[in-house]
Amino acid sequence: MRVGFYTLGCKVSQYETEAIAESFEKRGYALSDFTDVCDIYVINTCTVTAEADRKSRQMIRRAKRSNPNSIVLVCGCYSQRSPDEVSSIDGVDAVIGSAGKMDLVDIAEKLLTEKGQIVSVTDIEKEPFEKMRITRGPRTRVYVKIEDGCECKCTYCAIPSARGSVRSKNIDDVIEEVEALSESGVPEVVLTGIETGSYGQDFDNGFRLADLLVLLDERKSAKQIRLGSLAPELVGKDFVDKVKGLGILAPHFHLSIQSGSDSVLRRMKRRYSRKMALENIEYIRRNIKNAAFTTDIMVGFPGETEEDFLDTVSFVREARFLDAHVFAYSKRKNTPAESFPDQVPEDIKRKRSEDLIRVVKEVRNDVLSDIVLSGEALAVIFEEKRDGKLWYGHASTFAEVVAESEDNLHGVEKSVIPQRLENGLIYGKFL
Helix, strand or coil: CEEEEEECCCHHHHHHHHHHHHHHHHCCCEEECCCCCCCEEEEEECCCCHHHHHHHHHHHHHHHHHCCCCEEEEEEHHHHHCHHHHHCCCCCCEEECCCCHHHHHHHHHHHHHCCCCEEECCCHHHCCCCCCCCCCCCCCEEEEEEEECCCCCCCCCCHHHHHCCCEECCHHHHHHHHHHHHHCCCCEEEEEECCHHHCCCCCCCCCCHHHHHHHHHHHCCCCCEEECCECHHHCCHHHHHHHCCCCCECCEEEEEEECCCHHHHHHHCCCCCHHHHHHHHHHHHHHCCCCEEEEEEEECCCCCCHHHHHHHHHHHHHHCCCEEEEEECCCCCCCHHHHCCCCCCHHHHHHHHHHHHHHHHHHHHHHHHHHHHHCCCEEEEEEEEECCCEEEEEECCCCEEEEECCCCCCCCEEEEEEEEEECCEEEEEEC
């Protein structure tokens, strides 16, 4: 029997879908593309925005249209927050929340023999870290989930109610999974979580993310470790002083900034100020060679004035982000910000998004130009060949690099001398 998978949302969900897929494969099912006619469809949903909810519903209906006789299993954040809404969609056979995803193969087999709908959405606050593991990666960069949940309770965010409190993967389990993937030939492992920097917060031994990185470095567990999204307040001096000499760690930090305005950050109930975030970025730059930063920025949060927006624009310029994902605030039900006064009109959100995206491109071009002008060799892991002989990959800083070769460089790390910048890409030659 054929099983198709569709993942919406973050890298954590992508990892979970890989683990679910492997559990089906171990039972003898054939893994197939979601666009194929399959006997079973698994949709791992997202609820971070209203658009994510809409897309989740769209993919559920698409699955049933592809094969009206198929079994459709829906899991993830949208299911966790809105199980009744999901279960009411025509054609949904099972609704699983954010826990119990590794039970999906058992649920599918039950539905193959028994008619009816299964809804199993538990109290996520009572759930432990769900054990799951992947043994291979479809790409050169493989994600490993080491943490779940978030306790920030930001006023705009639906994720804590969908994911629960911070739970961390057992230290030995992380090491074993990372080392097995690396031994299988994976050149880069990305440690990810809902709030990756909170890893170990639920441990009673004081072991935290920096300690995990030190241990992985000492054991030479991987060729390269990259970190998933981090809250700015969690990468201060103590963290940096522990990890600054690690050879295993890619010098790239994705910080969830959200806004560069202190008044907006306070209304969001973020745990840092503009000053703290900039100071932490500067401290990382001083202590970790070639450190580069990417981020997420929200525009149009309720009450955001033009002055607040301009504070965010100046923050992006000052922080010199390599790249930024810009998105507009979206109301989420049962969050405080849903009922905040001074909701920003959609046309203003759209204009601010467009304006900030232009600034991000300008800053990105400046950062990449400086890399090219430095002439310093870049450590690049190549991922795919396009346009004949051109190989594309990412430097350890996450800058995208292109170089020409007739060899098969998939998953190969090589040193590249940057030569020119073109359309946001660094073109170079091998050292």
